[in-house]
Amino acid sequence: MLVVGKVWVVTxxxxxxxxxxxRELIARGGRVAAVDRSEAGLAGTAELVDTTRxxxxxxxxxxxxxxxxLPDEVEAAHGAIDGLINNAGIIQPFVPVIDLADDDIERVMEINFNGTLRMSRAFLPRLxxxxxAHLVNVSSMGGFFPFPGQSIYGASKAAVKLLSEGLYAELLDTGVRVSVVFPGAINTQITANSGVDQPVASEDDAKVPMTSPEKAARIIVDGIQRxxxxxxxxxxxxxMSLAIKVAPRAAIRLVKRAMAKRLAPEAV
Structure with missing residues (x-):
């Protein structure tokens, strides 16, 4: 679906x-209802775009x-709703499942999965x-590949993946298209925004390529338009998508060794 002339909700x-x-949606001629729990964050976003859109x-x-x-509020402001991008999400503390507090587990699932489901159900009747129309759910590379110390985060994002694919099947006979996004390492502040302590970076971490959020947005919007x-x-x-299909055990062991180094007691 083309972006131009359409109204998009972004969490x-x-x-x-x-x-x-x-920024990318507005640059391509769309209008956006920007959603966030942070008023200051939204104000910062507004400073960077054409606020008439x-x-x-x-x-x-x-x-x-x-x-x-929210759907009534957005429709009152824009007259229609053509697309929803469920982008909001958090990671978990970098600890194994057995050491993770119940409150942390519930918070991750409540925001990443239940929040995505809640928004989708609220907006689908309008779409x-x-x-x-287009529904876009942001999963994660962790939604199809296991990362020790982020197992609950991965489970929440795997649930988003299957939910999105199920919705794709259920909506085939409608005008609503569905996309699910699998970002790899993106250079954002998700760790700080999640209230999680960042493990100390090693020399190996510095060599890991990260995608800029600007490039990530371009890739996502290109995918929506296709x-x-x-x-x-x-x-x-x-x-990683290829590795988990071709050599799952070897790939998981390789990542486990890398994560073990990063999460070793002397490194945190």
Whole structure:
């Protein structure tokens, strides 16, 4: 679906990849309802774009009532809703599942999966009513490849992947297209925004290529315009997608060794 002339809702729009998605959509002629729990973050996004094409909405996607009220709010501001990009998400503390607090597990699942599901269910009736529309859910490379110390995060993003593919099948006979995005390592502040301590970077970490949020946004919007079901962002996501299919055990062991070095007690 073309972006130009369409109204897009973007969550997590106050920073990082969400902010760049807002900028990219507006640069390509779209209008955007930017959603984030941070009023200051949304204000920062607004400073970077044509505000005649933007509205900002301070909403926490874990708030059922606020999410339920949002479609009416966006439609009142823009007259229609053509696309939803569920980008908001957090990671977990870098610890094994057995050491992870119940509250951390519930928070990750509530934001990453339940928030995506809640937003999708709230907006789908509006999208189905349009001549054409697009639902985009941001999963992760961790949604198809296991990373020790991020197992619950990965499970939440794997759930987003299967939810998106199920919605794709259910909506085939409608005008709504569905895409699921698998970003690799993106140079954003997701660790800080998640309230998680960042493990000390090693020399090997410095050699790991990261995709800029600006480039990630371009790749995602290109994929939307091509109606792609799966959108891989970054060479690492592409390679890991191949590795887990071709040599899953070897690939998992390789990543486990790399993560073990990074999470060793002397390194944190």
């Amino acid at each position: 997590g729009a106050g920073s990082g990849m969400g902010r760049e998605l807002v 933007l509205t900002t909405h301070v909403v926490d996607i874990t708030d059922r009532d606020a999410v339920a009220a 189905i009513g349009r001549p054409e 109606d792609r079901l799966h959108i891989h962002v970054g060479r690492d996501a592409q390679l």
